[in-house]
Amino acid sequence: MPYAVDYGDGYFGSRDPRAEVQEVFIEANRLPERFARCRHFAIGETGFGTGLNLLQTLQQWRRHAPPDAFLSLLSLEAHPLSPEDLERIHGYLGLDDPDSRALREQYPPPIPGLHRIDFPGARAVLTLGLGDAAPLLAQVRGHIDAWFLDGFAPRNNPALWNTGVFRQVARLSRPGATFGTYTAAGQVRRDLEAVGFTVQRVTGHGRKRERLTGTFQGLRVAPSPPVAHELHHVAVVGAGLAGLATAHALQRRGIRATILDPDGIAGGASGNPAAVLLPNLHPRDTELNDLALAGMRRTRALIDQMEGTTRERLRLASGVAFHGISTHGQKRVARLREAGGAGTSLLLDPEGPRCADAPHVYYPQGLAVDMAALCRALARALPPVRTEVVTGVEPGAAPDGGVRLETSAGTETFDAIVLANAAGRGRSLCPEQAAISTVTGQMTRIAAPLPDWGGYVATGQGYCIPGPGTSAWIGATYRRTEGAGDARDPSPLAEDDAANLRHLAWVPGLEHAEAIQVLEHWAGERAVVRDRLPLVGHSRLDRNGRILLNLAHGSRGLLYAPLAAEWLADHLLGLIEPLEATTAARLDPARHADQSPGGSSEA
Template identity: 70%
Template sequence: MEWRDGLPFAVDYGDGYFGSRDPRSEVQEVFIGANALASRFRQCRRFVLAETGFGSGLNLLMALQTWRHEAPPGAFLSMLSLEAHPLAPEDLAAIHATLGLDGTDARRLRSQYPPPVAGLHRIEFPEARAVLTLALGDAAPLLSGVAGQVDAWFLDGFAPRSNPALWNTGVFRQIARLSAPGATFGTYTAAGQVRRDLEDAGFEVRRVPGHGRKRERLQGTLRTRPNTPVSSRSVPERVAVVGAGLAGLAAAHALQARGVTVEVFDPAGVAGGASGNPAGVLLPNLHPQDLELNQIALAGMRHTAALTDHLEGKTHRPIRLASGVAFHGISAHGRKRVQRLQKAGPARAGLLFAPEGPGCNPAPHLFYPDALALDIRALCEALAAELAPVRHETVQDIQTLANGSLRLQGASGLEEYDAVVLALAAGHQRPLCPEQAAIATVDGQMSRIQAPLPDWGGFVATGQGYCIPEAHGRAWIGATYRHTAAPATTAPAYTTAEDDQANLRHLSWVPGLQDPSEVKVLARWAGTRAVVRDRLPLVGPSRMDPEGRVMLSLAHGSRGLLYAPLAGEWLADHLLGLIEPLDAHTRARLDPMRIAVPGEDSAES
């Protein structure tokens, strides 16, 4: 990008970022007015807006401004934007300064602007009740992996003559696939080939007077297509969430933010299981070759951090314990992992680690500047504070009814819901879905200690075990990993002095922990975690209901901070037909159908 006559210009495309010297009025007429957004926003509960060509974000920031003025209370806006060549953060900030974009939404956009990594990235606007999914990369392949139904399109981007990758039948067919009945579009261009291609894709296209000096532009509506199958699945408006740990509360929080009435059931109350952990580490699980796994890690890191920022701002209660995590290659396996990731480079790992960064041990290490230590119980309590009180009841059974709803049987009797999210704690005694039979349980103990720890910068040290430093030589260390003999048991995890010593042995490489006799144990905590064979969670529809009304968020294991909030966001968007935060291929890695269930016909599985 360079500046020409006071406006940003894309040299490679030979085109400006705006079509006139009055970009705001251009956006108002060409996109917001063409899609009649003001009147449509006033009448909606949820709306999905998408654009091709994010650029500076001006289009969506102005749409957000209209949304704030017109949308009824409780309505929710989901936005999708595509960008093949994202601006550098400093160029984005310079354009915003030129346009006078310094409101809450513009600041949130800049603060959450993603790294230049291909894929889908979420940006949250909680005050506006909106989210943006910013898709970086080539339009056609990106759109083919997107799920959701779009109500209105901004077809923006550099001129078709210089940017044919954005203005072609492959892109327009994907736009039509994602469009809800009656979806509309507006665009600055009036190119004849664009008009013909849009008509071939299924849109009624009209020429209208252009903006400023431009003679014509296009706008239109998706035609009603004959013989199009009509989905029998209705949008759920009343959802039950079973489980008040991090997974259940995150799903309930995301659903409520989208205008759904949610009730949470858990006899143990908020964070009664492993989510009661007083100190956990938000750390990516990276692989030098597995780009899908790295994409999930990047999405999980970003979402949990944004959620933490939002909740700390609302509750004024600290949830973060430390910022920055160094992973040291202490064991042979750990050294090999560090070296392979260093060789692959941070670009293959979502730019999550810095090529060079601080450590507290000479061993090879990776530094994750955006990784965090969090008080997981405090995070759960902050989520619960925004919801209706948790119902301290055990759900005994789930029945599917002919009218499309689900009936839950609990201590209060029978109640009907449009959908159910099962986010059960490890060792839940009563099986409610067949997938529970494939889950194993693992106990883990943490120890809070007083030790002669030097000040190494306040970041978390991990390798074999982890050490979360506090002030005055105190720290949380952990955690043991002990497979339980009976996964179905509901007995709570127990703490032992032997596990304190195991934690210290695993962390003898940490400065100040070499001599156990100089370490005093101040407190202990233990919890039971649920896992499946590949150590990824089960997120998606359960086998027990082919209609997709029973959804799972299970088996997050020791990476609940990384996966559970993202899973809740995905479940809410999936149930409501909004733009989902993971593309289809990446999301399949979490699909419960990937695992075999004991007793299931192997030919079918």
């Protein structure tokens, strides 16, 4: 049996862990009967441990929940097991079903914060928080219907069993939320009662004489969180990666999504045939690095899911090396190396392979993907995209009213609207788009005498994605226009092909432009704001919170758009959000209120 030496306690309270989970947590919270009549359900847990509680809960969820219901799981762990120990314990417990394998495959690195793990076959997600419970719970947003108050014994682990933790548990609880716990300690009972729970002593499991269960009656320590809107039908304006990922996230949660875009699927910048998934790390901004880690994990999970569903290979290359070609690039490499693994969310390898002699860092989880193909794969599982032009959005007068969408075909009302439309061509539908600039980028596909350097993406000044034989995609130019409505014709230009070749002359095989054949090219408009982060959250167009934004993904959209889609869907439904509150605030559209477009070319 697994035993925690530091806490002097075992991971399980009895010799039959499965029976313990069934009685102490699943039956105590009446989960089978509640699962059978829910649309959305959220469970919180204060000690993840081996994951047995949640894996056994997923079995009950698969058995009892309606086919369109969605389960959101939150679990906290201050001292996560190593991947090797987790696999060993799962072997001992006989856990080798699809959910336990999905957990082990997506098990996060030991970086403090929130990490999302997807169980697509079970219509469920786990938000796993690594760190001390009280400060971490304070950063969580969402609502909980049932709690598993687990962890080592209160006398051995007082940091978990105290009023600071229980105040946060109460803050996140919906009225009527229940809990089950193995402990029967008197102080735990009194602390839970003090924050608004009614508590009962019941017969304990196995040789344990008593344990506690209870129900949340209402907060006594802070105002209750706002109740999420009741949603059934949401309009998504925009059929690029941001819009399609948003519609996909909503549909997974049982919400009908109508997608509108006059340019059809990936008609704008998301039509890029060769995009690079690359973390935007900063040597001193750990919050930005954590955001990059969350984005990398979500995008890779989405690509894995789409490749598994469509049986189509979407990846063009695996691994990305950033080379310090310029003086600025060399300083960046040096600073990232100095920050070390923990400071950069374990996303970089200081060494890795190389295709040039310049100082470099390597991102083993980076990749290149056919973004247009990814969008088409997403669209196959969604309702057909409607190609009407959206001309206006009008919020409802009452909080429980819908939002009206004006299109070239007429006016419709939806429970909520997500604006994920690209900038340019007069499609400004909200005041936040005033802060957006339009940037034109061009990719070039070439045939050149490239050596075999290992198949990874080389970046520095521009990037090179090796393809079959002697072909490669190179790019991309970065031409900024004056404003969101002033985008130039994005048709490919010969001078941009020449610029791509000039920027990549440092790559072996690309030194002599005259020896390189241009096979094809692609150009698109990209919407960006000054700090190069997207606009994700509420629009000030609607005080009732039913108009949301997933905009300005022109810089690293592949990194942030799928993560932003998950956050928006969970936020709309009041489920556990995948980002800590302070991290999510980095994307808040209000940060650019009353600002004009701007920003210099990206390094």
